Amino acid sequence: MASHDFHALTLAEVAPLTDEAVSLSFELPSELSEAFRFTPGQYLTLRADIDGEEVRRSYSICSPVGDRRLRVGIKRLDGGRFSNFARDLKAGDTIEVMPPQGRFTAPLGAPKSYLLLAAGSGITPMMSIAASVLEQEPGSQVTLLFGNRSSASIMFREQLEDLKDRYMTRFTLMHLLAGERQELDLFNGRLNADKLTTLKERGLLDLDDFSATYICGPAAMIEDCSGWLVDQGMDKAKIKTELFTPAPGSQAKAASAAAPVDPNAEATSIQVMIDGSTRLFDQRPGEDYLDAAKRNGVSVPYSCANGMCATCRCQVVEGEAEMKQNFSLEDWEVDSGFVLSCQLVPKSKTLVLDYDAL
Ligand code: FES
Known part of the structure; x- marks a missing residue:
């Protein structure tokens, strides 16, 4: 399974696709070719410091398997922080990139x-x-x-x-x-x-x-x-x-609203297993999961922070949790205890989350 570590990749080319879109092509050093091996349909998460704030976005790989460069296409959005930032990038710049993720895949094999x-x-x-x-x-x-x-x-x-x-x-x-x-x-x-x-x-x-x-x-x-x-x-x-973008009012697949915060509620003790190691932190009542992880210095994978991309997917192996919204997990995944951790609302005093579960 792909690791969640970011790698600094150098841009080989920034090319216009339309008046509103550019493609970014990354040079892939040979030592990273295995880590960045992908199945058609997967995406990359890019991370950049924009005006002093870390911004992450996911963009689908548009180059074919076997291409010597990894390429993504980015369409400019009004007010889109990363998409506007991307227009000023140039060859030679370096961007932090997470290895390919995603389950919208077309595994190659038998003719179809x-x-x-x-x-x-x-x-x-x-x-x-x-x-x-x-x-x-x-x-x-x-x-x-x-x-x-x-x-x-x-x-x-x-x-x-x-x-x-x-x-x-x-x-x-x-x-x-x-x-x-x-x-x-x-x-x-x-x-x-x-x-x-x-x-x-x-x-x-x-x-x-x-x-x-x-x-x-x-x-x-x-x-x-x-x-x-x-x-x-x-x-x-x-x-x-x-x-790509949820419609206003679109129904999330398994949405469940967060309950009002009980002032006497205790923090949840969370253990996460990720890339083979284990970390512990606490999430306070009413606190956002990603904020809690950040406050405790624990790095967990995420990109959209909006329930769409599934970069943050993990399995609840002990305890109970709900999601605020889910635009991405299938019914079988929800039934098997998978959650989008960026949307996680703990429902028990302790939680064990496995990011390595498939
Ligand atoms: S980070 Fe995209 S769904 Fe959670």
């Missing part, structure tokens, strides 16, 4: 037929999945439906065209634009259940063909498209999803 649905910057993990599959699974087919606002906002446009040229018979690419008219009306509009219905009715989407489906984008698009696929009879287990 992949359906990839991406919206906006949700394309980044799909770039790695599509390129890796097409290069390394010669018998596989890939269909990518990619939704954007306009042609100017399409990330990796040239790289996608290159893939199409190289793998004409195995790669099908459909661009859908919501804010710009294309010649064929069929490809105008958002990527959602209605659009999938139309594509199916026109014979451009035969769901019987697909053995693996990946969806990445905003919550509303994921919920709409995955719900439609299940309604059409696709096995839910075949569909993997990765959320």
Whole structure:
């Protein structure tokens, strides 16, 4: 399993992807190649000191397996601290990077037929999945439906065209634009259940063909498209999803509100097992888990601190805990005692958490 230690990596290239997005390519020293080995679909957590404050963000790897450089794509967000910081980076700068994490993965092996649905910057993990599959699974087919606002906002446009040229018979690419008219009306509009219905009715989407489906984008698009696929009879287990930004009011999978703080409550004694070692600290009533770990000088893995990325996933092996919100763990994980520790609310006086559990 990947370690949670950060490594200082040097930027080999910072390249514009659109007016709002850049790609960062990291040179990987040979001694770190094993630690940074990844499965297509995984992400890197980057850490930087911005205006005197530590900021972490996760970005999906967009380069294919076997590439000599590790690349991520970053779209600028209004007020986004890391995404705005990234625009000023240049080759030769150093960034702290955690080895690849994430379970939105496409393990390479037997030939399959992949359906990839991406919206906006949700394309980044799909770039790695599509390129890796097409290069390394010669018998596989890939269909990518990619939704954007306009042609100017399409990330990796040239790289996608290159893939199409190289793998004409195995790669099908459909661009859908919501804010710009294309010649064929069929490809105008958002990527959602209605659009999938139309594509199916026109014979451009035969769901019987697909053995693996990946969806990445905003919550509303994921919920709409995955719900439609299940309604059409696709096995839910075949569909993997990765959320980029939760929609306002979107339902977390196992949310449970934190109880009001009892003024007489005692602190919880927490033991964490991580990367083979054990640490102890206390979490005060009402205190945020990550703040408690920091106050005690204990380093625990996290990135989004928002219940989305699962960098902080661990298993409760003793005691009881709940999560404030969960946009990422599957039902079986919650049933098996896994929690997103950035959202952890202790429900017992002692807790033992295992970050090494799979
Ligand atoms: S740090 Fe991202 S889910 Fe906890």
